[in-house]
Amino acid sequence: MLFLTICDYSSLVIDIFCDNPGEAGEDNAVACFYFDSGAQKEQSAMNVLGALLKQVVSSLDQIPEEITDEFRRHKKFIGGRDLQLSEIVMMLGSVSSTQRTFLFLDALDECAGPDRDKVLLSLKDIIEMSPTTRVFLTGRPYVGDEVAKHFPEGTTLLSISPPTEDIIRYIRAKLAEGISSGEMDLELESEILEEIPENASEM
Amino acid sequence: MYSSHDIAVADHRSEILTWLSPLEPHLRHNDIRKNRVMGVGDWLFCTEEFHSWKNGNGQGESQKAAIFCSGNPGVGKTYIR
Numbered sequence: 379m380l381f382l383t384i385c386d387y388s389s390l391v392i393d394i395f396c397d398n399p400g401e402a403g404e405d406n407a408v409a410c411f412y413f414d415s416g417a418q419k420e421q422s423a424m425n426v427l428g429a430l431l432k433q434v435v436s437s438l439d440q441i442p443e444e445i446t447d448e449f450r451r452h453k454k455f456i457g458g459r460d461l462q463l464s465e466i467v468m469m470l471g472s473v474s475s476t477q478r479t480f481l482f483l484d485a486l487d488e489c490a491g492p493d494r495d496k497v498l499l500s501l502k503d504i505i506e507m508s509p510t511t512r513v514f515l516t517g518r519p520y521v522g523d524e525v526a527k528h529f530p531e532g533t534t535l536l537s538i539s540p541p542t543e544d545i546i547r548y549i550r551a552k553l554a555e556g557i558s559s560g561e562m563d564l565e566l567e568s569e570i571l572e573e574i575p576e577n578a579s580e581m
Numbered sequence: 582m583y584s585s586h587d588i589a590v591a592d593h594r595s596e597i598l599t600w601l602s603p604l605e606p607h608l609r610h611n612d613i614r615k616n617r618v619m620g621v622g623d624w625l626f627c628t629e630e631f632h633s634w635k636n637g638n639g640q641g642e643s644q645k646a647a648i649f650c651s652g653n654p655g656v657g658k659t660y661i662r
Contacts, residue, residue, distance in 0.1 A: 428602035519651040538652035
């Protein structure tokens with residue numbers, strides 16, 4: 379079975395940002411969330427934004443005072459009080475504006491409709507508070523209109539259709555993983571490498 | 582050696598981070614990156630769309646804060662059943 383999926387691309391872009399400091403030499407704050415249709419309960423808008431905030435805050439040497447203050451305030455309630463989505467959005471917008479921040483959300487189509495709407499609205503609010511923050515989103519094409527609607531300044535649309543070289547590279551690597559050298563008939567290998575990319579590009 | 586003060590600060594930090602979210606999305610990221618094939622996707626970084634999004638600062642021509650990459654869920658897997 380071959381699985382060259384869009385999350386392979388997301389994870390690659392995330393690593394590039396994690397490994398390369400910004401132009402002025404400062405580190406970028408990078409946070410990601412991979413949606414999974416099998417984990418709907420976990421991925422409410424609040425959990426998603428909370429997970430992004432946690433990652434951005436983790437990258438700082440010190441937790442910002444406004445967050446520790448908020449934490450103390452919530453602890454005063456018996457058993458502690460849970461955060462609200464609006465509070466998370468405020469904190470994320472504020473902390474993102476102190477450094478160059480990149481937020482990655484993979485497979486938006488795997489997030490339930492009402493939560494997806496809240497996630498996109500929250501991202502819009504964050505960008506309003508922190509205009510240098512960049513958001514990288516992936517998903518099946520039909521989610522594109524919803525995304526565009528939420529970002530009034532416009533959204534760059536990029537269609538990911540893996541070029542033939544990617545498909546060949548991927549198949550070659552997967553064939554090499556499963557079969558020890560010499561076991562694969564060379565003729566069969568070249569036939570696979572020729573046929574699959576041709577058919578994949580027609581999809 | 583860590584002082585008791587350092588340990589208390591570290592405990593407090595981890596308590597706050599867990600309060601922000603109990604989820605650990607970087608674990609999924611690590612799983613995905615383990616299965617990635619070297620060189621696949623490099624072309625994406627050469628596209629003009631990617632560059633202008635990455636270098637945008639929210640002003641003038643580079644104000645588009647969001648990039649949406651659309652694609653179908655898999656390629657090879659749809660073909661090889």
